[in-house]
Structure formats: structure tokens, C-alpha cells
């Protein structure tokens with residue numbers, strides 16, 4: 001008997017997924033698998049003519065609450081737009097619309113309807129999900145979907161399939177604002193021109209009119225990555241692994257994200273439940289939302305590689321030991337590696353300071369003019385170049401490579417934004433001879 005090719009393709013995809021995931025509850029797994037494929041196709045149809053149907057959106061892990069159910073128990077709020085449940089504000093009578101829908105708007109009658117159909121997703125986390133002590137889930141990567149869709153077979157842009165990103169028309173004024181918002185974001189640093197214009201086309205503007213709007217709810221499925229154009233957002237982690245109703249349901253505040261920053265990448269990168277709840281900290285905020293598939297196809301590759309590349313090295317840097325794993329990943333996003341042969345002047349005394357350096361391998365030494373002996377020695381995991389940035393002063397010494405070295409550099413902007421929590425540790429560093437003589441560390 002011959003089967004329709006679409007059916008054969010679907011069954012093959014399911015087989016691959018089952019053999020990789022080895023689920024214990026086969027029926028639930030298959031039900032979720034097909035429900036989510038359907039969901040992806042419908043979402044795409046509703047999103048308009050520019051987008052092509054993804055083979056599958058969402059994660060295939062069986063949710064504690066079953067496919068398409070809301071962990072907060074209000075199954076009736078499930079929306080069809082975006083194929084996912086409404087969100088977020090338990091108290092709100094939300095009208096559900098896909099944030100990707102061109103005609104997205106807030107609800108009638110002046111009451112806010114959450115724009116985030118994607119992030120109120122009904123799929124709860126697997127019951128084994130628990131965040132680590134630092135709020136960063138241990139299981140990241142474990143539930144990683146590796147098959148099924150074109151997206152996940154090859155998450156990077158590839159010429160051998162017919163995927164193209166959604167395109168949302170923008171005014172010149174919107175484009176100018178958008179370009180400015182992403183210009184300082186390290187995740188967008190490594191895009192070529194084509195990728196940049198694809199990302200600019202795919203982002204959708206999302207005004208957040210009020211304070212305390214939950215954009216992301218911990219434990220939910222994630223469908224969008226967000227860039228902050230205006231306003232601030234607070235990040236909360238509940239040690240139970242999900243947002244819970246009640247006065248302490250948010251958990252502890254772990255971070256604040258400001259304009260130019262971004263959030264919501266973890267769930268998309270690792271196919272994991274949302275690791276934190278993210279809420280507007282003031283009224284009149286403005287976000288740009290990027291759909292999961294475009295994020296995975298265009299942005300994820302470099303982000304993922306960069307975080308992996310620096311993960312183990314940054315864990316061994318004593319200066320960064322007090323940071324959470326998440327704070328270290330944000331540093332990894334911003335680092336650039338450079339190699340220098342032995343005898344290279346990496347930093348020149350008296351110059352203006354533009355970057356901070358972590359020594360990835362090799363050895364280097366600091367020298368001060370008039371003194372032929374080295375005043376400081378650097379080994380793997382050491383850092384230099386902080387004084388000029390901390391004090392807005394000229395370089396206090398020259399740093400010269402003693403062997404071939406590999407350094408990870410962090411620009412001034414990243415240094416100021418990401419190393420705030422360890423500033424006091426850097427200020428405590430005692431230079432044995434010379435450097436502190438001309439550097440007014442002690443005056444701070």
C-alpha cells in the first residue's frame with residue numbers, strides 16, 4: 001500500500017524524534033509531537049503571507065500539563081493565533097493574538113491584553129526540571145530537540161532548503177529606532193549584511209504600556225526572543241523551576257535588563273522551559289520580538305558557539321568566580337579572541353583604554369617606563385587593562401606578551417555593562433610595584 005508522501009515524512013520525523021528522545025510515555029509524546037506540528041503550521045498561516053510554514057514549532061518534550069494546556073489552569077484562554085495559549089497576567093482577561101500577526105493590537109476597552117501569545121505557552125516543563133542553585137537550569141541542552149524540523153536539523157541558515165524568515169514591513173522611523181536598539185547588543189555583532197537585513201525584517205515591535213506586565217513566565221514554553229528598545233525589565237527566578245501563584249510566586253529578583261539589552265534566548269537555544277519570569281519594571285516600555293525559528297536559524301549559531309567556547313575558560317577565571325553561570329554567558333557573548341606572538345605590546349603605557357583583557361593562554365608581563373624589570377606577571381585566567389577603564393585614566397603600564405598568547409577582549413562598553421558585579425574585586429587588586437603609584441585606585 002502506498003502512503004501520501006507528507007504522511008511518510010511526518011512518520012519518519014516522529015520516528016527520529018522518538019529514537020532520540022526515548023520517551024517513557026509514548027502516547028503523550030506522539031500526541032505532543034503532532035499537536036505542535038499542527039500548531040506551527042497554523043501559527044504560520046495566521047502570521048500572514050510572508051512567512052513559510054515551519055515544520056514544527058515548540059519543543060517535543062511531554063509537558064506536565066499536556067499539550068496546549070495552561071499551567072495556570074485556564075484552558076479556555078488557549079488561543080488559536082500563534083497556536084499557543086494566551087499569557088501571562090493571571091488576572092487579565094486577555095485577548096489572544098499572535099505577536100507575529102501584523103494586525104496585533106491591545107484589547108478593547110482600555111484594558112491591556114497581553115501581546116505575548118507565544119510566551120504563555122501551555123506546555124509546562126518536564127517534571128524533572130529544576131533550576132540549579134544559581135537559577136540557571138542544569139538540564140539545558142538535555143531536552144534539546146535535534147531532529148524533526150528543517151529548523152532543528154540545521155539550525156543555521158543553509159542554502160539547501162527553502163526556509164525564509166518572516167518579513168514585517170517597517171516605517172523608516174521604526175527602522176531607525178530598531179537599528180539603534182540592536183546596535184549595542186553583542187548578539188547581533190557577528191551578522192553579515194544579509195543576516196542583518198533578515199533580522200531587521202523579522203523583528204516585530206511590541207509596546208508594553210504598563211508596569212508589572214509579565215512578558216515571560218518561568219516554566220513556560222518559549223517562542224520569542226526580545227530586545228529592549230525602551231524601559232527596564234526585572235528578572236525573577238523561583239527556585240521551584242516555575243512561576244507560582246501567590247505572593248512569593250515570582251521568586252527572587254536576579255537581574256534588571258535595560259534598553260539595548262535582550263532576554264528570552266535560553267529557552268530557544270536549549271529547547272528548555274523559560275528559566276525566569278521577566279516583567280516590565282516601568283510603564284511605556286518598548287520591545288522588539290524575534291520568533292523562535294528566525295532566532296535559531298540566524299542568531300543562535302554564533303551565540304551558542306561563543307558561549308560554549310568560553311564556558312569552561314570563564315569558569316576558571318578567579319575574577320569571575322562570584323558571578324552566576326548566566327552572568328558569565330553574557331560575558332561570553334561579548335568577548336572577542338585575539339592571538340599575539342611573543343614580544344607583542346598588547347597595551348601601551350599612556351594610551352587611552354579601549355578594552356579589557358582576559359588571558360586565555362600563554363604568559364604576559366607588565367612594564368612601567370624607566371623600569372626594565374617586569375612589574376606584574378600574567379598567567380592563564382589572569383586579567384589586565386582594567387585600571388584605565390575603571391578610572392577613565394591613561395594606561396598605567398605596558399603589557400607585553402612573554403610567549404605566544406591568546407586573549408579574550410571585552411570592549412569598554414561591555415566591561416562597564418557586564419563587569420559591574422566584580423568591580424570591587426578589581427579595585428582591590430594590589431599591584432606590587434609601580435602601577436598603583438600613578439593610578440588613583442585608593443581615592444575611590
Ligand SMILES: Nc1ncnc2c1ncn2[C@@H]1O[C@@H]2COP(=O)(O)O[C@H]2[C@H]1O
Nearest residue numbers: 254255263264265266267274275276326
Ligand atoms: N539569572 C538568570 N537566570 C536565568 N535567566 C535569566 C537570568 N537573568 C536574565 N535571564 C533572562 O530571562 C529569560 C527568561 O526566559 P529564557 O529562559 O528564555 O531566557 C532567560 C534569560 O534571557
